[in-house]
Amino acid sequence: MIAAITMPRLLYIGGGAVAEVTxxxxxxxxxxxxxxxxxxxxxxxxxxxxxxxxxxxxxPWQVFADTVPDPTSAxxxxxxxxxxxxxxxxxxAVGGGSPIDxxxxxxxxxxxxxxxxxxxxxxxxxxxxxxxIAIPTTAGTGSEVTRFTVITDSERDEKMLIMGLAxxxxxAIVDYELxxxxxxxxxxxxGLDSLTHAIEAYVSRxxxxxxxxxxxxxxxxxxRHIRAACAEPDNRxxxxxxxxxxxxxxxxxxxxxxxxxxxxxxxxxxxFHVPHGLSNAMLLPEITAFSAPAxxxxxxxxxxxxGIAAEGxxxxxxxxxxxxxLRALNQDLKVPTPKAYGIDxxxxxxxxxxxASQALASGSPGNNPRVPSADEIIDLYKRVYA
Ligand SMILES: [Fe+2]
Numbered sequence: 001m002i003a004a005i006t007m008p009r010l011l012y013i014g015g016g017a018v019a020e021v022t023x024x025x026x027x028x029x030x031x032x033x034x035x036x037x038x039x040x041x042x043x044x045x046x047x048x049x050x051x052x053x054x055x056x057x058x059x060p061w062q063v064f065a066d067t068v069p070d071p072t073s074a075x076x077x078x079x080x081x082x083x084x085x086x087x088x089x090x091x092x093a094v095g096g097g098s099p100i101d102x103x104x105x106x107x108x109x110x111x112x113x114x115x116x117x118x119x120x121x122x123x124x125x126x127x128x129x130x131x132x133i134a135i136p137t138t139a140g141t142g143s144e145v146t147r148f149t150v151i152t153d154s155e156r157d158e159k160m161l162i163m164g165l166a167x168x169x170x171x172a173i174v175d176y177e178l179x180x181x182x183x184x185x186x187x188x189x190x191g192l193d194s195l196t197h198a199i200e201a202y203v204s205r206x207x208x209x210x211x212x213x214x215x216x217x218x219x220x221x222x223x224r225h226i227r228a229a230c231a232e233p234d235n236r237x238x239x240x241x242x243x244x245x246x247x248x249x250x251x252x253x254x255x256x257x258x259x260x261x262x263x264x265x266x267x268x269x270x271x272f273h274v275p276h277g278l279s280n281a282m283l284l285p286e287i288t289a290f291s292a293p294a295x296x297x298x299x300x301x302x303x304x305x306x307g308i309a310a311e312g313x314x315x316x317x318x319x320x321x322x323x324x325x326l327r328a329l330n331q332d333l334k335v336p337t338p339k340a341y342g343i344d345x346x347x348x349x350x351x352x353x354x355x356a357s358q359a360l361a362s363g364s365p366g367n368n369p370r371v372p373s374a375d376e377i378i379d380l381y382k383r384v385y386a
Pocket of ligand 1: 141193194197262276
């Protein structure tokens with residue numbers, strides 16, 4: 001088997017790495033960046049850690065700070081208008097998954113024209129756009145190293161997956177110090193998202209020895225440090241481990257794909273505006289229980305990588321520990337059920353067929369060890385509602 005691996009050309013990883021933004025620009029031969037970020041990055045002073053460096057190096061920049069959580073095609077179009085109004089030669093994204101995903105989409109749309117939905121999977125992206133330097137401020141989406149972006153179609157309320165080399169950042173600056181101020185809930189949600197990436201990449205039908213290695217490492221780092229990173233925001237070694245784990249999980253799932261959890265999570269996010277990591281976590285234990293019989297050894301390996309099953313322990317016992325730990329994590333990190341989150345039961349029931357068909361259309365369920373029918377997906381949605 002030949003595995004095709006996509007990754008940024010340049011990675012800076014470590015505390016204080018944000019200072020390397022000017023080096024990264026120079027190495028990419030770029031001199032006129034448009035920064036894509038959000039209002040919180042501006043007001044919290046995190047953006048200044050980037051712009052202070054640019055100012056010191058005499059590099060001019062402009063800021064597009066209108067990105068929103070669950071980025072929409074309307075915001076991407078506004079960003080493209082700003083990009084076209086100037087003479088930029090690269091994009092720098094500063095923030096969580098949303099600004100990074102928005103910057104990717106701006107690059108794609110500016111280079112290719114048309115509408116964002118024209119590039120939704122399985123469609124190809126014909127032209128590469130401006131290079132992107134991604135600077136994540138959460139340990140979560142892994143978007144800084146992936147070839148995906150997820151954009152909500154403003155007119156249809158659909159979370160679209162857009163995929164290709166054109167979506168992969170040219171460079172990523174992974175600096176855990178930027179996450180030290182992340183609030184508890186965000187640390188939990190983004191950490192659970194990256195754990196889901198690592199597990200799904202490992203059990204995916206498209207996994208390879210390369211992705212297995214980074215996925216196992218990511219699972220070990222995240223499972224061992226997520227509770228400490230939440231409970232002690234200043235715990236630098238926990239933050240560092242979570243950041244490295246999130247980036248490795250990003251490398252794993254970018255090249256092995258995600259599976260049923262992400263496939264079913266996107267419609268919950270699109271219709272009920274549940275944060276991405278949280279909707280994943282709502283689904284993860286139940287979907288693991290559904291899928292595990294089809295790939296017992298792989299799921300048992302996950303338990304071992306997470307440090308919750310002994311090396312010599314049998315597969316069945318290890319998978320039982322995995323299910324226990326995923327449920328315990330949801331309890332400890334206060335992940336509500338969709339019902340407890342406040343999702344209206346009637347609306348949820350009504351939307352089940354649409355959610356199931358959107359989940360299937362994303363292609364992610366096809367990578368799952370056990371590929372579900374639409375009816376099985378509906379049944380799983382019902383089971384997690386509670
Ligand atoms: Fe995710």
